[in-house]
Amino acid sequence: MVNVRARVPFKVGLKSNISADLLSFNELESGKEHVALVFRDADKRNEAPLVRMHSECLTGDVFHSSRCDCGEQLDETIEKMGEEGGILLYLRQEGRGIGLYNKIDAYELQSQGMNTYEANNHLGFGDDLRDFTEAAQMLKALGMTQIRLITNNPKKIRELEELGISITEVVGTKAHVKDGNENYLKTKASHGKHRFHFD
Numbered sequence: 001m002v003n004v005r006a007r008v009p010f011k012v013g014l015k016s017n018i019s020a021d022l023l024s025f026n027e028l029e030s031g032k033e034h035v036a037l038v039f040r041d042a043d044k045r046n047e048a049p050l051v052r053m054h055s056e057c058l059t060g061d062v063f064h065s066s067r068c069d070c071g072e073q074l075d076e077t078i079e080k081m082g083e084e085g086g087i088l089l090y091l092r093q094e095g096r097g098i099g100l101y102n103k104i105d106a107y108e109l110q111s112q113g114m115n116t117y118e119a120n121n122h123l124g125f126g127d128d129l130r131d132f133t134e135a136a137q138m139l140k141a142l143g144m145t146q147i148r149l150i151t152n153n154p155k156k157i158r159e160l161e162e163l164g165i166s167i168t169e170v171v172g173t174k175a176h177v178k179d180g181n182e183n184y185l186k187t188k189a190s191h192g193k194h195r196f197h198f199d
């Protein structure tokens with residue numbers, strides 16, 4: 001059974017001024033080193049915590065690439081959870097599960113005119129290879145079966161419910177539009193049915 005391996009306090013965020021605990025886990029079957037950040041001891045309070053399942057995006061999270069909105073969503077989540085508390089699952093599912101090098105291949109195809117899903121399909125992958133089983137196991141390891149989920153993605157909501165996590169509220173992220181990611185966000189909305197909340 002998945003259980004917590006280590007819990008260490010540190011500070012995070014763009015100014016390194018937000019306190020959080022970083023957790024690692026035992027028995028994750030995929031062998032992927034997923035981690036959780038727990039803000040304001042959200043797992044110890046007697047209420048449904050804010051939760052974000054963030055899929056790894058090296059290009060967006062680290063380099064703040066113009067092609068997507070992942071880094072901004074991550075920063076927004078850290079800020080929000082620093083204030084309100086919450087649990088951020090950082091899932092090692094780069095490129096919606098196809099891996100970094102395949103995502104870079106997909107970006108090449110997108111530079112030639114394909115959209116994000118067409119590029120995946122052209123490489124022989126489905127639209128989205130992610131599976132949230134381990135995310136649900138991590139939440140259960142923290143004793144969490146009722147949560148408030150931060151997402152615009154209906155697939156995440158559906159799958160997490162199916163995995164036995166009850167979602168009492170869905171909280172959208174902002175639409176982080178910038179030069180270069182407009183088509184990506186539009187395609188997520190039209191094809192992936194993501195719900196964006198424009199300011």
Ligand SMILES: Nc1nc2c(ncn2[C@@H]2O[C@H](COP(=O)(O)OP(=O)(O)OP(=O)(O)O)[C@@H](O)[C@H]2O)c(=O)[nH]1
Pocket residue numbers: 053054055056057058068070073093094095096097098103106107116120150151152153156173188194
């Ligand atoms: N294959 C592929 N993956 C991408 C691309 N752009 C971003 N990603 C990956 O997509 C994942 C983020 O998923 P999104 O579909 O953008 O958003 P989401 O996290 O499912 O939905 P939200 O919870 O609403 O943010 C990360 O793993 C990124 O690496 C792309 O063009 N191709």
Ligand SMILES: [Zn+2]
Pocket residue numbers: 057059060061068069070071
């Ligand atoms: Zn990204």
